[in-house]
Structures are given as C-alpha cells and as structure tokens.
Amino acid sequence: MANKPQYPVYLFTGFLESGKTKMIQEILEDPDFNDGCKILLIVCEEGVEEYDPTRFYGQNVKQMVIERPEDLTLELLYDYTAHHVVDRVMIEYNGMWQIDKLFEALPEDWYVFQQLLIADASTILQYNANMRSLVFDKLQGAETVIFNRGENADKEALHKLVRGVSRRATIAYETPEGELEYDEIEDPLPFDVNAPVVTIADEDYALFYRDLADEMPNWGGKTVKFRGMVARDRQLGKKAIVVGRHVMTCCADxxxxxxxxxxxxxDTALKTGEWVMITAKIRIEEHLLYGSAGPVLYATDVASTSEPKQPVATFY
Known part of the structure; x- marks a missing residue:
C-alpha cells in the first residue's frame, strides 16, 4: 500500500507591511525552491504589496485567499488536497490571528516544515508594547526571526525581545542590499549551569524553567537551589510535593x-501555598504527573522562607 502523501508547510508570520509578501515573492522567483513543483500559496493577509505570478520561476503556484479567520477550516484545506496535487504549501499568515487557529485547521498530513517571523525593525517594539500577546504568539514557535528596515534599529532591544520568548530562534537582519546578517550577540544564561549547586535567583525562575524544558537532558544529574511555592497533590502521596512559581509568559491572561x-x-508536612528555599538533585524520569519523562527533583535540603518581592515570575 502506498504511503499517504505528506504536505510540508512553510509558514510566514508577521504583521501588516512587515515584508512577508516581498520575501515570499522572492522565494517563488528562486529556481532552487520553485523548481516546477506544485505549490499552494495560502494568503491570509493582503497588504499594499501584491504578488506578481508572472515572475514566479515555476508556474505551478496556485493561490488561495482566506480573508476571515472563521474561513480557515480543516474541511477547506483537506478538501483542497483531496482534489488537487500539492507538493508544498506556503502560508502568509495574518499577524492579528492567533497561531493556534491555524494549527487547529491543519490536516494531520500537513506539517510545519519551517516557521519564520518577518518583522519591521522600526515598528515591532511598538507592536510589542501595545499587543504583547500577539507578538509572543508569533515569536514562540518561530525557528527564524528576520528583521528588515533596521538600519538604525536598536539590535540589543530586538535581541532581547526574541530571547525573552525563545532561546532557540535564529535572529537575522536584512540589509538594504537584501543580504542577511546574523545576530552575534552572546546570550549566556544568568546562572552558572556548571556550578556544584546551580543557584536560581528569584528573577530568573522563568528562564530556568524554560531552559529546563528546552534542554532537559542537560539538566539531568545537576543540583539546583531556588525559592518556590508548594503545591500538594494527593496523587503524589505524603513524600512528594510540586514546587514552583506562577509564570507570566506574555500577559496577565x-x-x-x-x-x-x-x-x-x-513524609513532609509542607502545605500548599507555603514558600520554601529548596535544594534538590534533578533526575529525568517518567512520572505520572507529567504523563511522560520529565525533571523530577530529589530534595537534599528545604527551609521555609518568605514570598519573593515579585511572586509572579516573568522573562523580563
């Protein structure tokens, strides 16, 4: 039986007039990418700049315009591939729509091969100030963030914007000549991961928790010390707790x-809501509370302490 076809999706996100159309146009004019294969281009945002199909290198590009988020449905996309031959999918996504809306609509045989955020360096910080949740939404899954129109941009601020959400994304700046210059700002963690006891400052808990999730194998066997709040769960019995912090990823919601x-x-008598300073060794192992392998702490020392000045941890 023949394997079911898989459809790689090249996802371009960003806000209006950020340069998404220009970049996709250039890619479709490139024979290395548009070599004649059948491409479905889904356009969810139509700005001032329009596509010029006559300049596409391969002439097997079909456009689908989706103007409203409610029109982006699983049925629509599934029906298209059921009646048309498709080799690749490119999506110019509307910056005002949440990414989850797209993922809910993707058929199971569509997979995001690459996700890029295209941003106007002269306006993205203002977007972040006014619509933080939407900027966070586009940053968190981006493999590459490309800033254009950034001749006079504050690259330190742009770097901080990206790293506040993702430590993995590649950061690049498009020059006026159309070349890409890659970000070279060093980005060390604010704690010494090679210390005998990795001490996590109160303001660094969010970064610690995210790095632990992203680089889990690297944390196995390390000993950490941090301030956290206790949560009890009956499933854990009397010899275990959950300890951590409330974390705000992008906004209060x-x-x-x-x-x-x-x-x-x-057995421990610690109660939900208590604050403790805990020292523990990390093991990566299966646990029912995680539903899979995860970081499990084995306490070596615990002491009652006060609530931190900022009970909610943030990335800034």
Missing amino acids: DIAFSGLVCNFEK
Whole structure:
C-alpha cells in the first residue's frame, strides 16, 4: 500500500507591511525552491504589496485567499488536497490571528516544515508594547526571526525581545542590499549551569524553567537551589510535593503555575501555598504527573522562607 502523501508547510508570520509578501515573492522567483513543483500559496493577509505570478520561476503556484479567520477550516484545506496535487504549501499568515487557529485547521498530513517571523525593525517594539500577546504568539514557535528596515534599529532591544520568548530562534537582519546578517550577540544564561549547586535567583525562575524544558537532558544529574511555592497533590502521596512559581509568559491572561515534582525521603508536612528555599538533585524520569519523562527533583535540603518581592515570575 502506498504511503499517504505528506504536505510540508512553510509558514510566514508577521504583521501588516512587515515584508512577508516581498520575501515570499522572492522565494517563488528562486529556481532552487520553485523548481516546477506544485505549490499552494495560502494568503491570509493582503497588504499594499501584491504578488506578481508572472515572475514566479515555476508556474505551478496556485493561490488561495482566506480573508476571515472563521474561513480557515480543516474541511477547506483537506478538501483542497483531496482534489488537487500539492507538493508544498506556503502560508502568509495574518499577524492579528492567533497561531493556534491555524494549527487547529491543519490536516494531520500537513506539517510545519519551517516557521519564520518577518518583522519591521522600526515598528515591532511598538507592536510589542501595545499587543504583547500577539507578538509572543508569533515569536514562540518561530525557528527564524528576520528583521528588515533596521538600519538604525536598536539590535540589543530586538535581541532581547526574541530571547525573552525563545532561546532557540535564529535572529537575522536584512540589509538594504537584501543580504542577511546574523545576530552575534552572546546570550549566556544568568546562572552558572556548571556550578556544584546551580543557584536560581528569584528573577530568573522563568528562564530556568524554560531552559529546563528546552534542554532537559542537560539538566539531568545537576543540583539546583531556588525559592518556590508548594503545591500538594494527593496523587503524589505524603513524600512528594510540586514546587514552583506562577509564570507570566506574555500577559496577565497567560499566568500559570509552572512547577516541578519534588520527592523527599520521608513524609513532609509542607502545605500548599507555603514558600520554601529548596535544594534538590534533578533526575529525568517518567512520572505520572507529567504523563511522560520529565525533571523530577530529589530534595537534599528545604527551609521555609518568605514570598519573593515579585511572586509572579516573568522573562523580563
């Protein structure tokens, strides 16, 4: 039986007039990419600049315009590939729509091969100030962030904007000549991961928690010390707690408790809501509370402490 076809999706996100159309146009004029294969171009945002199909190198590009988020549906996309041959999909996504809306509409045989955020360096910081949740939404999944129109931009501020959400994304700046210059700002973690005991300052808990999730194998066997709030769960029994902090990823609506399972040698009387300074060794192992392998703490020392000045941890 023949394998079911898979459809790679090249996803371009960004806000109005950020340069998405220009970049996609240039890619479709490139014979290395547009070599005659059948490409479906889904356009969810129509700005001032328009596509010029006569300049596409391969002439097998079909456009689908989706003007409203409610029109972006699983049925629409599935129906298209059921009746047309498609080799690749390119999506110019509307910056005002949440990414989850797209992921909910993608058929199971469509997969995001590459996700890029195209941003106007002269306006993105203002977008971030006024619409932080939308900027965060586009940054968190981007593999590459390309800033254009940035001749006089504050690259330190742009770097901080990206790294406040993602430590993995590649950052590049487009020059007036159309070349890409890659960000070379060093980005060390604010704590010494090679110390015998990795001490996490209160203001660094969010970064620690995210790095632990992103680079989990690197944390196995390390000993950490941090201030956290206790949460009890009956599933854990009397010898374990969850300890962590409330973390705000982008705005007040996104505050969530980000905690870690912590085991003790003996029963513990710690109660939900108590603040503790905990020292523990990390093991990466399966746990029912995670539903998969995750970081499990084994406490070596615990002491009651006060609430931090900022109870909610942030990335800034």
